[in-house]
Each structure stands twice: as C-alpha cells, then as structure tokens.
Amino acid sequence: MKKATKKEIIQKSLEMYEKYNKLVWYARTTPDRLSIPGVKEAIEQLEINNPNELKSLEEDDSNWTHGFNSGCSAAFHYILSLSDYGIEHADEEFPNLDT
Secondary structure, three states, X not given: OOOOOHHHHHXXXXXXXXXXXXXXXXXXXXHHHHHOOOHHHHHHHHHHHXXXXXXXXXXXXXXXXXXXXXXXXXXXXXXXXXXXXXXXXXXXXXXXXXX
C-alpha cells in the first residue's frame, strides 16, 4: 500500500471537511430557511448524495450523530488550517464549527 502524498492528504481532508460541514449545516437548517435561495436545492442534493448519513442523523434521538459530524468537521478544518495558515492560527481557531 502506497503512502499518501501531502497533496493527496490535503485534497482528501478538504473533501471530508466539505462533507461533514454540509451534514452539520443540514442538521442546523430549520424550515424557515427554506425560502432562502439555494437552500432547498442544497438540501435535496445532500439527500441524494448522503442518504445513509442523513438516515442516521434523523434516527438518532441522542444527538450522537450530529456530535460526530461536528467533531469530524472541526478536525478536518484544523488539518486544513494547519496547511494553509500554520500551527498558531489552527490552534486559535480550533474547534471552529462555522457552517
């Protein structure tokens, strides 16, 4: 098995950050936001691309799944901040859950 290059690590981290950030956004989105342009379409796209994750989110009465998604979003954001801005900035921003 070949080791990932730094470029591959950053690319995969970005993909995972975007995925988990969208799942956190989905969980925080309320019905009153559906009138905002693009929100309904974004929700529909998430439902198509992530049916298993959204099913887990909807079936979880304990909020464990939402917490897991939030933690993943924060961790991948930290990795990307290390790459883009350095350790000091990443440490100051962690855990950043802006969605």
